Amino acid sequence: MRDYGVDRLTIGVQSLNDNILKVMNRPHNAQTAVEAIENSRRFGYQLNVELIYGYIGETVENWIDVMEKAVTLPVDEIQLYRLKVLPYGDRQGSIFRFWKKDPSSIPSFEDTMMMKQIATDILNEHGFYENLRRVYTKKREHYSHYAYNQCCMLYDQIGFGITAFSSLRDRFALNTQYFDEYYACIAGGKLPVNRGIIRNRETQARWAIILSLKNSELKKAHFEKVTGLSFDNIFREKVKRLKKFGLIEEDADIVRLTELGAFVADEVAEQFNSNEFMPFSGDAYAYGSLHPYADNTSEDALGSDTLHGEPKRCVEPEHLITKDLPVADELPDSRIPGGHYE
Numbered sequence: 001m002r003d004y005g006v007d008r009l010t011i012g013v014q015s016l017n018d019n020i021l022k023v024m025n026r027p028h029n030a031q032t033a034v035e036a037i038e039n040s041r042r043f044g045y046q047l048n049v050e051l052i053y054g055y056i057g058e059t060v061e062n063w064i065d066v067m068e069k070a071v072t073l074p075v076d077e078i079q080l081y082r083l084k085v086l087p088y089g090d091r092q093g094s095i096f097r098f099w100k101k102d103p104s105s106i107p108s109f110e111d112t113m114m115m116k117q118i119a120t121d122i123l124n125e126h127g128f129y130e131n132l133r134r135v136y137t138k139k140r141e142h143y144s145h146y147a148y149n150q151c152c153m154l155y156d157q158i159g160f161g162i163t164a165f166s167s168l169r170d171r172f173a174l175n176t177q178y179f180d181e182y183y184a185c186i187a188g189g190k191l192p193v194n195r196g197i198i199r200n201r202e203t204q205a206r207w208a209i210i211l212s213l214k215n216s217e218l219k220k221a222h223f224e225k226v227t228g229l230s231f232d233n234i235f236r237e238k239v240k241r242l243k244k245f246g247l248i249e250e251d252a253d254i255v256r257l258t259e260l261g262a263f264v265a266d267e268v269a270e271q272f273n274s275n276e277f278m279p280f281s282g283d284a285y286a287y288g289s290l291h292p293y294a295d296n297t298s299e300d301a302l303g304s305d306t307l308h309g310e311p312k313r314c315v316e317p318e319h320l321i322t323k324d325l326p327v328a329d330e331l332p333d334s335r336i337p338g339g340h341y342e
Contacts, residue, residue, distance in 0.1 A: 008046040010079075010144075011036060015051065015058075016069045023057050034073065041074045041182050046142060048077035052114035053119060056098055056105050064122070076142040080119055080134045082266065083110060086279045116263070133215045133265055151215035152210055154226050162192075170199045202301045203330045205229050206272050206309040213248070214269040217256035231255065233303035237295040238271060245290060274301070 013020050016030040028036075040047055051070060053063055070078055085106060086100045099106055107115070120130070128136040131143045132152070150153045150167065162182050164175045171263050173196030185192040199207060205227045212218040220231045239255075242248045247261035247268050261268045270278070271292050282293045282314045 002043055002045070002289055007044070008048070009040050010048040010050065011040070013049045013051060013070075015055065016066045017058075020055055020062070020066075024052075024055065030069075037073050037075060046077075047075040048079060049073065049075050050079045050081060051119075052083055053115040054107050056095070058107055058115070060107075060114055060118065064118055067122045068118050071122060071128065076139070077135060077137045077144065078128060079136070079144070080116065082116065086298055087095050101309050113263070133262065141184075147215060151211045151220070152217075154211060155224060165182065166193075170204055172197050172199065201227075202298050203274065205234065205275055205301055209235075209272045211270045213255065213257060213272075214265050217254050220253055220255065229303065235272065235295070236303070238300065240291050241294075242268065242271065271296075306334045 011033070012034045014024055016033065018029045021029060037047060037049065043135060049070065051066065052087060056224060083095065083106070085095055095106075120136075123136045127138045129138075130136050131140055132147055135144050135147060137143055146157075150157045156168045157166060158168065159175060162175055162179060162218070163177050165174045167174075173191070173193040175192045176185070176194040181194070182192040197203075208223055208227050209218060209231075212223065218231065223231050224231070239248065239250065242261070243250060246258055247264075249256060249258055257265055271290070273292065273296075275282075275293055275296055282291070285291050285293070
C-alpha cells in the first residue's frame with residue numbers, strides 16, 4: 001500500500017484489555033494490536049486507532065488502564081466511540097441481546113460518561129486534544145480528513161469493501177458483508193449494495209443538521225447550499241430551548257454545541273431525529289422542555305417551505321437530483337436514518 005501512495009491507516013483496536021477483546025469476539029489480543037501498530041509505524045504510516053468505551057464488562061478502573069496504555073502508543077490520533085446498545089439502523093445486534101438478558105452487564109450511563117471524561121483528561125495530559133468530536137490528535141494537521149469531509153462538510157463518499165457505506169447526494173447505502181456476494185455483484189456490473197435509504201427533503205435536512213452539529217459545527221451558508229433550506233427558518237422552537245439550556249450557541253453564520261452540549265453530543269443531535277428514527281418511543285422519555293418529540297414535525301423540519309404541514313412545491317437543488325444506479329437490490333424503505341454515527 002505504501003508503494004501505491006497510501007500514507008495513513010486506521011486500526012480498529014477497540015480495547016487493550018484481553019478480557020474485553022474476548023467479549024467483543026475480536027480475533028486478536030492486546031499484544032497483537034500493539035505489534036500491528038508498531039509494525040505500521042515502521043513502514044512510515046500516519047496512524048489512528050479507535051477505542052470503544054462503555055462496553056460489556058468494562059469498568060472505570062479497567063478503562064483507565066486501557067487509556068494509560070493507549071497514550072503511550074506511537075500513534076498520531078486516537079478516536080473514542082461510545083457503545084450504542086440500541087442501534088440506529090434497522091437490525092438489532094448481539095449487544096442488544098446482552099442488555100436484554102442482563103442490563104447490569106453494561107456500564108451505567110453515569111459510569112460511561114465518567115469514562116469519557118477520564119479519557120479526555122488522560123489524553124490532554126499526554127498532548128492529545130480534541131479537534132473534531134471524539135477525535136484527539138497531537139498535531140492539528142493529523143485530524144481525520146475523512147471524518148471532516150463526510151461528517152462536517154457533507155461531501156459525497158463512496159465506500160469500497162464489505163460493510164462499507166456510501167453517502168451520495170440523497171442516498172445512503174451499505175455494502176454487503178459477504179465476500180462472495182460483494183465480488184459477484186462487481187463482476188455482474190452492479191454495486192455491491194444490499195440495503196440503504198433514499199432520503200427525502202426532510203430527511204436530508206435532518207441528516208445535514210445531525211452530522212454537522214455532532215461532529216463539528218453547522219455552517220449556515222453551506223447547509224443552505226446542501227439542502228436548499230435556510231437554517232434560520234427551521235426548528236426555531238427546538239433551537240430556542242437548546243440555547244436556553246446551554247447546549248448550543250448560534251450566531252448569524254454558525255451553529256455549534258457548547259462545551260456542555262459537546263459532552264452529550266449524541267443526545268443533543270438526537271433532538272433532530274425524525275420521530276420514526278428515535279431510539280425510544282415518546283413515553284420512554286421524561287416529560288419536559290427537552291423531550292425530543294417536541295416541535296419535531298415535518299413542518300418544524302422544513303420551516304417556511306411548508307404550508308399547513310404540507311411541503312410546498314419547489315425545485316430540488318440541482319446537486320440533489322440523482323439518476324438511477326445499478327445496485328445489487330433496490331434500496332428498500334429500511335430503517336437506516338441518514339447521519340447517525342457514533
